[in-house]
Amino acid sequence: MTALSNTWFAERLGDHGIHSQYLEDHHPAHMPCLEIRRLDWADAAEEAKRLEMRFVAVWAALAGRHDDAKTLYSYMAFAHPEHRHVLLRTPLQEDNPEVLTISEHYIAAYRMERHMQDMFGISIKDMPDTRPWIKHEHWKADAHPLLDDFDGHSPMQPDAGRAQVDYDYVSCESESVYEIPVGPVHAGIIEPGHFRFLAVGEKILNMEERLGYVHKGIEKSMQGRTASDGLMLAGHISGDTSVGHSWAFAQACEYAADVMTSKRCDYIRGILCERERIANHIGDIGAICNDAAFAFMHVQCSRLREDMARLHHDVFGHRLLMNTLTLGGVAHDVSEEACQKLIQQTRDIAVEVEHLRAIYADTASIQQRVIGAGIVGVDDAKDIGLLGYVGRASGHEADERIEEAYAPYDELDIAIPKGEQGGVSTRVWVRFEEIASSSRMIIQMLENLPKGSIQTDWVAPEAGVSGFAAIESWRGEIAAWVRFGTDGLIDRYFVRDPSVINWLGLELAVRTVPVPDFPLVNKSFNCSYSGHDV
């Protein structure tokens, strides 16, 4: 690897008197990890904000092999459209782990900080919201699953006393305001999540999300797995983003181990990821229309999505493309015949989608529903750092395929749609545009598929080495950080699904609509519950 070190942010921090030190055992060099002093933690975030960097994630980890054994570390990551990703970390005090909040600079950080608080018992100082987040009421107060002394193998006894305590929702004393609790059990078959509405008549004053009902303990479960076991688990974090999550995990590991994938492998990964994007966008467009009772689109889109799933099964062995990536490669090569089939189907689907798009655009009743509903303004989108199609519909185009330009996207023509209205119709428009753009990319990749091997030998890195990757999945950027322990086993894996950030956008968007329009707006965001509740 000849990539130059990314010194831009370290220099900017230095200008402000914040001393930082590169970590030698972190890869890749163009996405460095800097260690700063604990006192500079919030200042560094403030400086990042001033430099208009995008907030990526904040998380914590126990000391790695190369670190001071008893210390907890707090990490955060930022991205800049020109200067790529930078990670910062700081050691916390051994006996009293606490760190200043950064959510006053980056609002999107507050749920992740609450997550750190729940999982490690780190106290975040000056936090605007100190309620537990992922840890629901029945959990024991002193249960901190990601600490070493927590036994992840035996079932945890619920705390009877705490189970009676109710979550402290935002409430309103006014008599004319009423609360509508929705979920986590819904009338249809959808993922569990709780929404608490404060409404006056049919007007929404506030909507608060409560998530964590599908908390699976993936972070804990990752610890002590081999990388290939971990890859399998990563592919199941969110069923609809199997390729995205697998790729993020695989790339973080490959960066850490300094394994270079072959060009053919990169192209096939690109094809998988773009196919996943198209399939999900088609399914969602249908589902959005179905929420407005326009079932025709739903049926047509389901049919197209099913065609894709069947071909995925034939060519890649799984309808939802699970387990299609390996460390250093991909599981299935694409034969010449399969290549032709994929090209043909991608073309056909792109044409059919354009046809459906014309029907969608010409049906006044559906247009009346989607136009002007669920608006997130450009400034809000930037403040939160909304990702993927949600961000792109509100003028915030963070796209890792361009910012990080990882292979194969460095060789492709990527057209990123830029919307500004930020409503349901804009999000649907962005999805239609992305289907068209991804189809072109898939065909470009298939027609220029490089020859060669699809698998590079995987050698686990030595203990203490970490890697970071940012992959543009269909929902948006997935940020993954992995650190290896002894024997090539995973010591800590942190992943941030784009939903973690986009869920915040939904809370804003629904304030502009009446109660019965919520499902439509929710579907246009389609954030993952499972991806959030790792």
Add this chain to the structure above:
Amino acid sequence: MSSIFFQLLQAVLMVMFAPLVLGFVSTVKARLQNRRGAGIMQPWRDIQKLFNKEVVLADHASWIFRFAPYVVFTATVMAASVVPSLLLDTPLSLTADVIALVALLALGRFFLSLAGMDIGTAFGGMGASREMTFSALAEPAMLMSIFVLAIGAHSTNLTTMIAHTLHTPLLIQPSIAFALVAMLMIAIVETGRIPIDNPSTHLELTMIHEAMLLEYSGRHLALMEWASAVKLLLFATLIIDLFFPWGISGDASLVTIALALMIWIAKLMVLFVILAVMETSMAKLRMFEVPQYLGAAFVLAFLGLIIHYMLEVAV
């Protein structure tokens, strides 16, 4: 004697046909969406399945909640059995008053809304409040539309009204067209179809009618679902009776009744195919636009009334 038999037959047919009608509409819709569909018997199978399931009641459900399905079903079936579908002059025809009909339906709706609120969930209350808001607007419009015809017939009795239509020579009456459009619009609201309500939705927050049924299960739910199917058929038959009664049998003989049955079914099929086409080609209205929609229906019916006085009475 035989007219009593045919009266009974008519009522039984209404109740038994109702689930088939739902099945017919969803099959036609499925075909329009290029699907095969579950077949017209599916609603029957669903109702049968629900009758075999146990009833799960909330702990704090009062007698109203348990009572409501029976009231709703009985009221709807009573309303359905007085609407002439095959035979014009039946023993019950004296009771077949349109205002009584509206009242019977209102009774069912009243209990349905009470049951929705009784259980104390947010959705039940929400559904009840929406249902009441819309029906308060729909009822006057419906009556207004019926009055356009009733004024001509000098009666609000259905049998008399039908007989009047049958015996007047076929003239172009613009007022009837207004009343018909208004009535069709109201029927969609009353039966909870697209673009007002979506009977097949699973999204609690968008529901009107279904929101009140969310807590029901087993035979209670079966009765409620059945009642709403009967209501759909009832409205279709009412529209046929009021606007296209030709073909209904005047005397209680087997041959004419059989003919009337076939004509009735044919007319129903035409109506429901139109409904299915409309539902396929349309998305739901924003809920805040429903009052405007109902306002438009009222205005149309009222215009029909005025036109009747201005153009038709003078002639």
